[in-house]
Amino acid sequence: MSKETAGSKDTEGQGSASALIEAKIKALDDWRGETLARVRALIKQADPEVVEELKWRGVPVWSHAGIICTGETYKNAVKMTFAKGASLEDPSGLFNASLDGNTRRAIDIHEGDRIDETALKALIRAAVALNLS
Template sequence: MSKNEPRKEVSPSEMIDERIRELGGWRGETLARLRTLVRQADPEVIEEWKWRGVPVWSHAGIICTGETYKNAVKMTFAKGASLEDPSSLFNSSLEGNTRRAIDFHEGDKIDEEALKALILAAVVLNTSTAQLRATKTAATR
């Protein structure tokens, strides 16, 4: 490619595809499965690429991220501390006031229905918070 040719803009979804390919193995498979579950739970989800290489799924704010480490794929919910977790999926970042995470390790089985319910609860929280902000803003005008 010459320096005069326009650079093709790579979408966040394409970057996530590439990350999954690069990882391969159980981490790539796990990240791909988590991504599929997020999309199934919320067909309107927006995929983003932030913080130098972290897949992010948003709907009226960040729902969750998909971080990859040597021994884990971590799904961090931005407002996880505010979510009900009846299936006790959260197993990481439990001490904070805001976030909660789920660490998936090689061989772990994903409770897909419970995870989709948690994702949907995060979307509902984000959209209700966004609606509340919009209502307050309109009331002050």
């Protein structure tokens, strides 16, 4: 059994997922690209061992012993969907979308929203801990 190393996975032979995520951020060329880049940086700060992947037609996915979260971009929001969000404590109230789901929870970030970096990194660390438990 091989152990996956930190970093990025090759996606369908098209280059590293990290490079493809970088290209996606640059292609957005607006507040959504800046926001996705900031979220990505915070995820890497919170978990230096995170693995970047692209799934579901180019959606950035961050994993560590399972999916932590995705980073979807829409016209009016950047959505961070936490795969096991319903099982995470959210004392800062970051989750503001997909609140009725049995498993997932999401954070919709809109243009001009301020990201509570400390709370987001704590949530990411909690997601990793849950995956490792």
